[in-house]
Amino acid sequence: MTSGETIVFEGVTKNFGAVRAVSDLSFTVQPGRVTGFLGPNGAGKSTSLRVLLGLVTATAGRATIGGVRYATLPDPMRRVGAALEAAFHPGRNARAHLTAAAIAGGLPRARVGTVLELVGMDAYADRRVGGYSMGMRQRLALATALLGDPGVLVLDEPINGLDPEGIRWTRGFLRALAAEGRTVLLSSHLLSEVQQTVDDVVVLADGRLRYDGPLTGLGAGQATVVDAPDRAALAAALTVAGLTPRAVPEGLSVDADPAEVGRIALAAGVALRELRGGGGLEEEFLALVGHDAATGEGAAR
């Protein structure tokens, strides 16, 4: 394994004709951590990743891996493993696909068997990809990315289309890769999908950076989600205590420590059904990415 390297986006802008897909994007991705690259569909995530990998030419700015552009890496597959859209020739089997990639990347053929085993695909390796489920394609794409035992992994929507078991497996796998010191950057349009996997998040909406930092910093208000059979009484008690409860699907959300919320409920004699911290994440995320849609700024592109 090569060591994990830092990914740096510096003022990356990409226009497709008159449409600005990515706008002055700058952020850094650290080794040894899993970084979630989040944003709604069409936010510019895939375009940004393709700029990083040299598949799309940036209109302005640059994206580098360990200070170097992907296209200039002498042995790119040994440094960076990428899985973009899980697309394969349907008539080729997994082993043949990986073998061709290994030849192109100058990697030992023995790696083919190793990565097939790593992703749990060895039993299906000689079947044509045309018959694969989405989950198997995702695993094969991941196996391709791992062929060169790279220190940097760039994965576009690796959890998309997976069943719950596949999601759980992928989470554990990516966490283990980061624990080995690798840089892991994965995109997703759902925070909840990667919430349990990522350390850091980069949030993108309408091609612009909205947030860049640790996941814990995203729910900055430290919101607590609380609910009671008598929700009105709970809301009244919280308001009396000087808090501002907001209605959320699971009950009420307040910017306070769970212990504090529990004390208020006890004092008011309201029996609780649910009480948990960290509930503000999704809300905060939606506020970040929904901002443009609300103000109509996106239409100005």
Added chain:
Amino acid sequence: MTALGRAIAAEFAKTFTTRMWWLLLLILVGYAGLGAAGIAFALTVAPQTPGAGGPQLGGLELAPIVYSMATASGFVFPLILGAMSVTSEVRHRTLSTTFLATPHRWMVLVGKLVVAAVLGAAYGVAGSAATVGPGAAVLNAVGEDTQLGDGATWALVARMVLAMAIWGVVGVGIGVLIPSQVGSIVAILAFTQFVEPIARTAAAFVDALSGVARFLPGAASDALVGASFYSTLAGGSDALEWWQGGLVLAGYAVVFLVIGATTFWRRDVT
């Protein structure tokens, strides 16, 4: 291995791990072989039937026409193989994976050209075997000269192999020029099976056209090979020299490749 060598080897591996190459080869062998036997039969037995009359076709003419069915009707197979090496990557969205492994895209293109030329030449060898075998058997059976002992026959076969290799390269050119799989196959079939045959037939009757028609790719290929059933039909009197035909055919490949390599091949892969 150098990065270029790896790119070429990977293109071979990709070609040999799907069914297209041997399916096309199989159809070529059957098509050209049947065509050769059929034409040998038609040109020998049919004119000799009572009442048909007319002059006998000299043995010197006959064998090359029969043997050259390998290219006269078989050229479209390396052409399709070459084009599909590009268009199938577009269709199945595998260009990203290819360019991730080989970021210098020109190396991938060179790999595809080498594969198309080598497999085109192999198609030429197989196609020649398929026409010379059954063709010579029919000629022999009806008492015509098979010309198998003549060095000129083997020079013809060698030029057929060269022509098929160049057709493979032209195919890659078509692929980068028209990256859509359906689009390129429709264009290939429409041009080679419809537009050019009509143009060449028309040129046989209109003197003004014949000077232009000999520069058409099929006509150039027939000139390179030095014989073709279709050229004979169309009266190939003012065909190009064999080397000129080869250069014209290669010229088509160069033009297609230069246009495709500077447009589609450089574009963003999204």
